[in-house]
Amino acid sequence: KNVSEEKKVTEALYHSIFDQVPLGAAIIDGERFIDDEIYGNSTMNFMFQKILGRTSRELAKISSWSSISHPDDLEGEMALYHQFKKGKIDGYTITKRFLKPDGTYIWAQMWINRFIGQHEDNPYHLCIIEDITKEKEIAAELKESERSKSLLLSNLPGMAYRYSRDSDKQWTVKFASSGCLALTGFTVEEFLK
DSSP, rough: OOHHHHHHHHHHHHHHHHHHHHEEEEEEEEEOOOOOHHHTTSBBOHHHHHTTTOHHHHHHHHSSGGGGHHHHHHHHHHHHHHHHHTSSSEEEEEEEEETTSSOOEEEEEEEEOOOOOOOOOOOOOEEEEEEOHHHHHHHHHHHHHHHHHHHHHTTTTTTOOEEHHHHHOOEEEEEOOTTHHHHHSSSHHHHHH
């Protein structure tokens, strides 16, 4: 009776984590997604389907996960995947893009690992994904903002500068544009000393 209760608690814990974790999790058979109808509904959680924008049934019909991967990401990933399948590495992590049904791509951080307690020849492995599209978009916007600022400051007639008065009673200059040479006779490096 105690073993049965322990098993129920373990299963409840597994399903609670699997169904509620904010990461996508799926069991993959080689390069194919597993059909829930064959193995039950515990091969792929809801978040995995949500991130990829496809149901488990739609994913099971795809011949290979590489067909919904961005072509520019495949070469590096396939090299890691082949090392993983040959047993040279236990798993890998990669940042990649997945194709959604509407033709757009999402960015994902993906972890591939073996099942614990399974022999190396087992074709199944665990795939965990996290949608990092928003982070990538923010990073691209920040990079563009920095590029625009740099372009503006390098072409600005005159000088732009920034100082820190809160942490420094001397109002030390923390940044100066290249225009400081024409106005002050000092290079940026000299001006910031």
